[in-house]
Amino acid sequence: MCMLLSFTISSTPPGPTFRLTCAAVAISGATVAVRSRPWTSALSIHCDEHPFVPEVERAVDSLYSEFRAVDNLVACNSARVLKAFKNARVGFHHFGGSTGYGHEESGGREALDEAFAEIFGAESAIVRGQFFSGTHAITCALFAFLRPGDELLAVAGVPYDTLEEVIGIRDSNGLGSLRDFGIDYREVPLAEDGGLDWDALKIALKPQTKCALIQRSCGYSWRRSLSVEEIGRAIEIIKLQNPHCLVMVDNCYGEFTDRIEPPMVGADLIAGSFIKNPGGTIAPCGGYVAGKKKWVAAAAARLSAPGLGIDCGSTSGDIMRLFFQGLFLAPQMVGEAVKGSLLIAEVMADRGYEVQPGCGAPRNDVVQAVKLGSRERLLAFCEAVQRNSPVSSFTKPIAGATPGYASEVIFADGTFIDGSTSELSCDGPLREPYAVFFGGDEFVPEPVKFYNQSTIFDQPFGAFNPPTKKGKSPSVFLVDIEADVRDAE
Numbered sequence: 065m066c067m068l069l070s071f072t073i074s075s076t077p078p079g080p081t082f083r084l085t086c087a088a089v090a091i092s093g094a095t096v097a098v099r100s101r102p103w104t105s106a107l108s109i110h111c112d113e114h115p116f117v118p119e120v121e122r123a124v125d126s127l128y129s130e131f132r133a134v135d136n137l138v139a140c141n142s143a144r145v146l147k148a149f150k151n152a153r154v155g156f157h158h159f160g161g162s163t164g165y166g167h168e169e170s171g172g173r174e175a176l177d178e179a180f181a182e183i184f185g186a187e188s189a190i191v192r193g194q195f196f197s198g199t200h201a202i203t204c205a206l207f208a209f210l211r212p213g214d215e216l217l218a219v220a221g222v223p224y225d226t227l228e229e230v231i232g233i234r235d236s237n238g239l240g241s242l243r244d245f246g247i248d249y250r251e252v253p254l255a256e257d258g259g260l261d262w263d264a265l266k267i268a269l270k271p272q273t274k275c276a277l278i279q280r281s282c283g284y285s286w287r288r289s290l291s292v293e294e295i296g297r298a299i300e301i302i303k304l305q306n307p308h309c310l311v312m313v314d315n316c317y318g319e320f321t322d323r324i325e326p327p328m329v330g331a332d333l334i335a336g337s338f339i340k341n342p343g344g345t346i347a348p349c350g351g352y353v354a355g356k357k358k359w360v361a362a363a364a365a366r367l368s369a370p371g372l373g374i375d376c377g378s379t380s381g382d383i384m385r386l387f388f389q390g391l392f393l394a395p396q397m398v399g400e401a402v403k404g405s406l407l408i409a410e411v412m413a414d415r416g417y418e419v420q421p422g423c424g425a426p427r428n429d430v431v432q433a434v435k436l437g438s439r440e441r442l443l444a445f446c447e448a449v450q451r452n453s454p455v456s457s458f459t460k461p462i463a464g465a466t467p468g469y470a471s472e473v474i475f476a477d478g479t480f481i482d483g484s485t486s487e488l489s490c491d492g493p494l495r496e497p498y499a500v501f502f503g504g505d506e507f508v509p510e511p512v513k514f515y516n517q518s519t520i521f522d523q524p525f526g527a528f529n530p531p532t533k534k535g536k537s538p539s540v541f542l543v544d545i546e547a548d549v550r551d552a553e
């Protein structure tokens with residue numbers, strides 16, 4: 065939505081009033097603004113009388129109140145981020161890089177950790193480029209808590225695919241999974257409605273259960289994501305059984321989708337990736353762990369080494385600035401991703417596809433899953449998204465083995481940051497029910513992608529007839545991947 069907004073702004077004479085008006089109308093008013101302003105003639109270069117695919121236009125119109133609610137969420141979270149930046153006295157001097165041990169660093173590391181902790185309601189935080197990924201940060205957090213003889217209890221069903229080898233659900237070939245270190249594992253399956261099984265949870269803990277793992281987002285499962293309120297209720301139930309059981313939340317994809325975050329409702333640690341929500345599509349790498357001071361220090365010791373703590377590790381070049389800037393923009397980027405998800409759900413459901421979350425259901429992450437039902441559809445969908453991406457549009461994604469995943473996975477990620485699922489991208493494991501997962505859809509509303517010709521919506525949506533007919537005539541646009549590949553060659 066914001067891409068449309070900024071395009072509109074750049075094609076108008078400068079004026080604070082108009083800027084404010086635009087910001088206020090945010091999404092659904094933007095279409096109207098584009099059409100009714102005489103100075104938007106530049107837009108006619110790209111857009112005719114009906115610049116949007118009709119079904120997208122209808123969907124946007126129908127989502128007005130949802131989009132408005134997202135704008136309020138963004139405003140609320142942005143205010144919290146700004147306050148934290150001010151309190152941490154973030155300044156230019158924090159943006160410099162460091163080398164070697166990172167001992168001569170100019171305070172940016174500390175300011176970033178401090179701001180992050182405040183934003184997430186945590187005592188302490190460690191945000192570092194040295195975390196390879198969300199999986200790596202989560203692993204450091206789990207190893208911070210668990211010792212031989214302890215038990216890890218996953219209370220929201222199966223954890224994300226890449227944690228299987230970390231935990232030892234899948235053999236890690238002796239490379240050091242939790243199981244290799246003598247840590248047991250159990251799961252509380254989800255209830256039939258896809259949420260937490262509250263009754264089972266009330267009696268789930270054993271004396272040796274040292275850590276409960278809660279996965280906020282759906283991952284690659286066909287399940288709904290958890291609200292922070294639900295996470296808080298689960299923590300209460302866990303702590304009632306054993307106040308010494310520590311709670312770790314896999315926070316990937318959930319950040320800024322609510323007004324509160326898990327540490328505010330009692331989570332001992334949260335962990336996630338900076339090339340997802342909190343990096344605002346700007347951070348080029350990294351991850352974070354936040355929560356109780358003692359346990360953040362233990363996770364940091366796992367990232368580096370016991371005794372080194374969090375005051376070391378160099379970050380070269382311009383990366384510190386990108387961390388700060390990405391974190392600052394994150395609420396807005398997440399807001400756009402949520403709007404994109406709403407739109408995808410609306411359009412695909414209208415075409416007869418099963419979507420998760422469903423239209424009108426609450427959103428607790430930025431992920432939108434669409435059940436495509438066959439390997440061929442999943443591949444074709446990802447190919448179509450790739451060819452409509454700003455980066456590597458000329459390539460064809462190929463399904464294959466990916467480190468950490470048992471299933472073959474296909475990724476369409478024509479993104480500026482490699483593997484960034486915060487930019488428009490989608491992926492999915494090649495297994496039943498052959499669902500595609502959109503991770504970040506913030507650039508979807510850009511006019512060029514809604515443009516009423518070869519749009520990203522038109523191609524993947526137009527290429528498939530709905531599995532269940534709803535009396536609509538599908539678009540005639542066909543995806544000619546082979547021709548594309550030949551062109552590229």
Ligand SMILES: Cc1ncc(COP(=O)(O)O)c(C=O)c1O
Binds near residue numbers: 279280282
């Ligand atoms: C819920 C969840 N947890 C963890 C991860 C792993 O994150 P990463 O790919 O950064 O290792 C993912 C990735 O999609 C996820 O969806």
